[in-house]
Amino acid sequence: MIKRIETAFLLTLIGVLLGFMLTVQLRSTHAVRWPPPPLRVDENSKLLDSLASAKHTNEALEAKISDLQAQVDRYEKQVDAEIGTMAPDRQKLEDYQILAGTVPVHGPGVKVIIDDHHGPIPVGVDPRYAIVHDFDLRRVVNELYAGGAEAVSINGERMAVNTGVVCIGPTIRVGLARLVPPFTIEAIGDPQKMTSQLNRPGGILDLLRSRTVTVTGPVVQAELHLKSATGLTG
Template identity: 30%
Template sequence: MKGKRVILSLVFLVLGFMIAFSYNLTSKKEKQESVNENWNAEYHLREQYIEQEEQNRKLQQQVINTQEKIAKMETNLAQGEQVLADLAEEAEKYRMFLGKVKVQGSGVEVTLSDGEYDAAKYNINEYIVHEHHVFNVINELYISGAEAVAVNGQRLKHDSYIVCNGPVITVDGQQHPAPFVITAIGKPNVLEAALMLTGGIRDQLVNENIVFALEKKDKIILDPIMGS
């Protein structure tokens, strides 16, 4: 009986050891599988995070590129608007120069009158206003920045011509008797200074027996030239 008990005890001991060993091995395996699963999940999450970061960088670069394109477009639009504004301003200047638009502004009014003379003693041609006197004044006004000029109210254009015919002058086919009133729109002080310069136009006219008068005007209105 004792021998059988010993054998049974050994059998149970071995069986218990085997069960404990199997349980311990299974437990370790389950822990290892759990660790592997956690590592795989973490690795997958890291892969997703890296992929998302890469997408974010690409999107950020696209945003930067788009912003640069928009900035260039805005710059081009601004430059285009400035070009159009400059062209409009130039066109307005040309229309003004051609006499196609009504103009108003400050400026000067120059009056050229025949000088006093004794017909018995002097040559009348040496005391009357000729076309070159009027032309010299007009030319000086344009050089000094006049935007528009008229003679006796007749607006001048880019191809106007002035011809002397005795005591009258003809401007673009229309006759005007003396005195000749030349009105010019521009900066009054600049125009006045140019005409009144010592040794300038005023002095030359006075030396040629022409009566010269100048008046600054706050408001001058010149109508557009009619016709083609």
């Protein structure tokens, strides 16, 4: 990190020097090219000396500029090389940020909607399990992660590493948001793998359907956009 800061400082300093010397060179050239008034012999001699001196100064500045430009090229190549070696670490950081829910993410995925049972409860079904509970949502989310999900949201609330899903009276709190059914669960990742994981025999969706909970999907989505997590709570 210190090495990159030193490199950036040197590049900035070289740029300032280049700009200063170019300004001096342009001013010298402008002064020489300005149409002179009629001159006496001694003044003409002085002007010729000034022209020779300005030419010498310009040549020296041009040589210095070329040298500094070569240094800039070397530093730019060095910085590019350092950035190239950091690429894998940057990719890891981005992956961790996505999994942690701290950055927005978009991509293909699946959507599944889970709702309470509506209408008369069939005989033999416990009414307590004909509605969606917090542990049902947690199991669906866990199945999605097991199927390779990179990001998951419930009713638009992004799941983070420590987002809690708990019942609060008639609502289910996801993070800091209190949600009510129906629950739309969206997940970004490989659609086929997540679909297979959710639809496996005896899995969470089969269990919910056996309890008469309404399940729609999973439906493959070509493009989903999930925001970053707004509330991180356990």
